[in-house]
Amino acid sequence: xxxxxxxxxxxxxxxxxxxxxxxxxxxxxxxxxxxxxxxxxxxxxxxxxxxxxxxxxxxxxxxxxxxxxxxxxxxxxxxxxxxxxxxxxxxxxxxxxxxxxxxxxxxxxxxxxxxxxxxxxxxxxxxxxxxxxxxxxxxxxxxxxxxxxxxxxxxxxxxxxxxxxxxxxxxxxxxxxxxxxxxxxxxxxxxxxxxxxxxxxxxxxxxxxxxxxxxxxxxxxxxxxxxxxxxxxxxxxxxxxxxxxxxxxxxxxxxxxxxxxxxxxxxxxxxxxxxxxxxxxxxxxxxxxxxxxxxxxxxxxxxxxxxxxxxxxxxxxxxxxxx
Amino acid sequence: xxxxxxxxxxxxxxxxxxxxxxxxxxxxxxxxxxxxxxxxxxxxxxxxxxxxxxxxxxxxxxxxxxxxxxxxxxxxxxxxxxxxxxxxxxxxxxxxxxxxxxxxxxxxxxxxxxxxxxxxxxxxxxxxxxxxxxxxxxxxxxxxxxxxxxxxxxxxxxxxxxxxxxxxxxxxxxxxxxxxxxxxxxxxxxxxxxxxxxxxxxxxxxxxxxxxxxxxxxxxxxxxxxxxxxxxxxxxxxxxxxxxxxxxxxxxxxxxxxxxxxxxxxxxxxxxxx
Numbered sequence: 001x002x003x004x005x006x007x008x009x010x011x012x013x014x015x016x017x018x019x020x021x022x023x024x025x026x027x028x029x030x031x032x033x034x035x036x037x038x039x040x041x042x043x044x045x046x047x048x049x050x051x052x053x054x055x056x057x058x059x060x061x062x063x064x065x066x067x068x069x070x071x072x073x074x075x076x077x078x079x080x081x082x083x084x085x086x087x088x089x090x091x092x093x094x095x096x097x098x099x100x101x102x103x104x105x106x107x108x109x110x111x112x113x114x115x116x117x118x119x120x121x122x123x124x125x126x127x128x129x130x131x132x133x134x135x136x137x138x139x140x141x142x143x144x145x146x147x148x149x150x151x152x153x154x155x156x157x158x159x160x161x162x163x164x165x166x167x168x169x170x171x172x173x174x175x176x177x178x179x180x181x182x183x184x185x186x187x188x189x190x191x192x193x194x195x196x197x198x199x200x201x202x203x204x205x206x207x208x209x210x211x212x213x214x215x216x217x218x219x220x221x222x223x224x225x226x227x228x229x230x231x232x233x234x235x236x237x238x239x240x241x242x243x244x245x246x247x248x249x250x251x252x253x254x255x256x257x258x259x260x261x262x263x264x265x266x267x268x269x270x271x272x273x274x275x276x277x278x279x280x281x282x283x284x285x286x287x288x289x290x291x292x293x294x295x296x297x298x299x300x301x302x303x304x305x306x307x308x309x310x311x312x313x314x315x316x317x318x319x320x321x322x323x
Numbered sequence: 324x325x326x327x328x329x330x331x332x333x334x335x336x337x338x339x340x341x342x343x344x345x346x347x348x349x350x351x352x353x354x355x356x357x358x359x360x361x362x363x364x365x366x367x368x369x370x371x372x373x374x375x376x377x378x379x380x381x382x383x384x385x386x387x388x389x390x391x392x393x394x395x396x397x398x399x400x401x402x403x404x405x406x407x408x409x410x411x412x413x414x415x416x417x418x419x420x421x422x423x424x425x426x427x428x429x430x431x432x433x434x435x436x437x438x439x440x441x442x443x444x445x446x447x448x449x450x451x452x453x454x455x456x457x458x459x460x461x462x463x464x465x466x467x468x469x470x471x472x473x474x475x476x477x478x479x480x481x482x483x484x485x486x487x488x489x490x491x492x493x494x495x496x497x498x499x500x501x502x503x504x505x506x507x508x509x510x511x512x513x514x515x516x517x518x519x520x521x522x523x524x525x526x527x528x529x530x531x532x533x534x535x536x537x538x539x540x541x542x543x544x545x546x547x548x549x550x551x552x553x554x555x556x557x558x559x560x561x562x563x564x565x566x567x568x569x570x571x572x573x574x575x576x577x578x579x580x581x582x583x584x585x586x587x588x589x590x591x592x593x594x595x596x597x
Contacts, residue, residue, distance in 0.1 A: 034456065058452055058456075060479075060483055061482070061483065061486070063476075063479035063482065063483065065441075065445070065475070065476040065479055066445045066448070066476055066479035066480045066482075066483055067445075068445075069442045069445030069446050069449065069476070069480075070445045070446065070448045070449030070452065070480070070483070071449060072435070072446055072449060073385075073387070073435060073445070073446035073447060073448065073449025073450040073451075073452075073453065073463075074449035074450065074452055074453040074456075075449075075453070076385075076434070076450060076453060077381065077450075077453035077454065077456070077457045077459065078381070078457075079453060079456060079457060081449075096439060096442075097442055097445070097476070100436055100439050100442060101435070101436060101442050101445070101446055104427075104436050105427075105428040105435070105436050
């Protein structure tokens with residue numbers, strides 16, 4: 001029955017490949033969703049679905065504003081539009097259509113966008129979406145999810161199909177290490193504790209989760225015990241897990257491949273400030289535009305590597321110790 | 324279909340109710356509500372399959388009022404169809420009431436949110452594609468305003484609907500030729516429009532938007548046109564039916580009507596009702 005093939009932990013796999021695989025897998029089981037495409041199925045990873053289910057593809061050409069509002073109208077017949085394009089077009093070009101024609105009437109549309117963060121690589125600043133979490137989480141009624149690896153994406157997709165209402169899923173472009181196994185569970189609004197620790201917590205999302213694990217392993221060797229939390233739902237936040245990170249470790253570093261303005265770190269710090277203030281450091285792109293380069297080079301350039309996370313943890317522990 | 328005489332009476336009634344609601348709200352858009360009244364009346368009383376007791380009936384014909392600012396006329400039409408009581412119109416734009424200043428799907432009978440121009444045709448296109456995909460035979464009607472024609476995304480929708488040969492979709496342009504601050508011709512002229520829309524693969528036709536016979540014929544033509552969506556250029560008069568509001572940009576909105584202005588407007592409309 002279940003022919004879905006997950007990847008092995010440690011393999012490097014693009015989340016886009018997982019998106020295509022899970023689309024096809026779910027389409028074989030259920031006929032309640034269609035794909036809305038704007039001439040980028042090859043880029044978003046949806047191509048295998050387009051090849052296998054051409055009658056379930058609504059083609060809009062390169063005109064995302066029309067596609068987005070049309071998805072809102074289409075959903076009224078009870079079929080779920082899975083709208084897929086690059087994040088910069090899906091969340092910015094067509095932002096108002098998403099807000100007014102989908103979120104405001106609480107329509108059942110799933111927006112799944114690839115090409116997020118500097119992880120996009122050589123295409124450079126215009127294609128690297130660094131503001132999507134900020135703008136999508138600020139719309140009422142929208143659920144925002146960010147898979148950390150290919151396996152988690154395949155766990156998330158069926159769950160968001162079953163979640164009534166608007167959902168935004170942020171999908172990375174470049175191959176990323178597989179962290180989760182097929183037995184790991186996903187629940188909307190529930191973070192996963194990837195590693196235990198007591199001195200500080202790194203709360204990471206998307207491509208940064210693997211780097212957070214890497215940095216925690218380095219710090220372990222230095223005798224610093226770091227907890228790592230994968231925050232794959234940016235909205236609604238897992239209040240309970242964030243609160244225990246604050247109470248039990250007393251220091252939090254957030255890590256996202258996104259502008260530090262308004263993204264996941266902002267969401268976590270807002271919660272922390274209101275509920276249990278502790279020292280925090282927000283790692284992300286420091287209010288800059290992206291640029292061309294290989295993803296790993298860009299991570300170095302913008303301060304997003306495991307090494308940078310180690311430094312952030314050490315800094316914050318010094319601050320904590322100085323109190 | 325109701326007789327032309329009855330339709331005229333309904334239109335006049337919608338105009339009266341719209342103005343009363345805008346007067347009570349102390350803001351709103353009278354000019355565009357008056358220009359679109361006849362189109363709305365024909366759609367609701369001569370054309371569309373809808374069930375007021377079952378607003379979400381899945382096989383109903385859809386209506387998207389893309390020029391959402393004219394919603395007082397739409398709300399009045401829904402009252403006349405029995406979707407909600409007339410007294411609710413007094414709640415238009417009020418804090419403790421559900422009749423929003425622009426259409427909201429929580430209102431019974433409203434199929435799409437609108438008010439932000441340029442999104443109506445796309446939403447209607449999506450509904451038409453949904454009908455085709457699920458093999459339902461409902462039709463979708465979109466009422467566009469002059470302002471919609473200046474928004475780029477409307478043209479994306481024209482392109483896609485023509486490309487996909489959406490013959491279950493009809494767009495009616497309530498062309499009163501006055502936009503928010505000036506005449507279309509002066510502010511941003513989108514004419515000639517028939518040539519443009521037909522170049523996008525639409526069947527097009529041009530009518531007097533205050534003639535029920537012409538509205539009826541155009542909509543019949545739309546139903547009989549295969550493989551193409553239909554665009555109806557309906558020439559209308561902004562403020563139609565109230566002499567001092569006709570063809571005046573002042574009455575676009577958001578206008579606080581004086582007691583005297585309301586009295587004069589209602590006198591003119593009530594005379595026509597007799």
